[in-house]
Amino acid sequence: MGHAYDDRLYVSLDELLDFNGENGSNRGRMGKKNYDNGETTVFKSKNLETERRRREKLSSRLLMLRSLVPIITNMNKLTIVDDAITYIKVLQDKVQNLSQELYEIDATLEEIPEPKIVEVDDAQEMKNWGIQEEVRVTQIGENKLWVKMVIEKKRGRFRKLMEAMNGFGMEYIDTSVTSIKGAFLITACIRVTLT
Amino acid sequence: MGHAYDDRLYVSLDELLDFNGENGSNRGRMGKKNYDNGETTVFKSKNLETERRRREKLSSRLLMLRSLVPIITNMNKLTIVDDAITYIKVLQDKVQNLSQELYEIDATLEEIPEPKIVEVDDAQEMKNWGIQEEVRVTQIGENKLWVKMVIEKKRGRFRKLMEAMNGFGMEYIDTSVTSIKGAFLITACIRVTLT
């Protein structure tokens, strides 16, 4: 096969100087380089080493890219880029799905806000639940309170009140709730056990 | 400047046949090709077009990769790969943060499970809240119930009961709660208003 190239127009430098100085076994190459052959300095392109460094840099970056991609089908330069493309698409899809899922959860969490814990003797805060003016809290013992209130009869309001008082750490000794047209009348004896 | 290369070892084909057949203005190239010059067939490498296709494919894939990366600092082959590397890192970080955030939200959501809505006359389901055997429900009118129960005195249990009954669409006409050592005694008159 060697003679098949005999009619080419130039002679490769490798055949004139069959000598590879540095990288003797890189991949499939045998260092087609230009050498200073004793006295006769053969031609050297100006950007020979520059170009070599450029190639090295590109190759190393391709290897870095390959190290980032988990699924690798081949070691080719082309498949490195190819796998990187599909991996980027996968990552973009993942980010899309995750952020949408997170957004939906945030939306549903806003629908059910955290129930407020309110100080029981703070009349202003209690108004936020619709309790209006009719709250009386009297201390009847060391840590016992007598609570009487009239609140507007609305679905869930009584429950919220119970939640708040319960969350504050108080113990119902005796409670009575009576519903009178559109309102609750609540009287309770409560023992406060502050932590 | 042209004479600076006169001492090189071979003569470029471009200078023998200064003629570019097909891709006259691709980038910075003027088609250093081999041509069948009439009768004298000059040398043609076997993998000339194969190699050309390979280069074209790699370049096109690099362009595809570039089109996926939003932040582009340059058009270079090297910066394309470089930007892809940083972009993949950004995407991986994003996925990491998003999935961790989602995981934390899921964890907090599991702490506060949805309160169960239970049928009020289903004694078995009521046991799930700790109500043990002492539930009596008697119908005393068209849509009125007389409920009497003793439940274990545990924080939050009374609140949950109220939640469940309230969520079922019933109206407390009169309720009294008394705490006796470790237990609640609850008697209630309820009007059921089914939707």
Added chain:
DNA sequence: GATCACACGTGATTC
């Protein structure tokens, strides 16, 4: 043995 992928050195081109 034909094909593949690669690195090589080089001229052209752009800024």
Added chain:
DNA sequence: TGAATCACGTGTGAT
């Protein structure tokens, strides 16, 4: 100008 980038055609080891 000079540095940087690119595509080219080719030789060569590996599959």
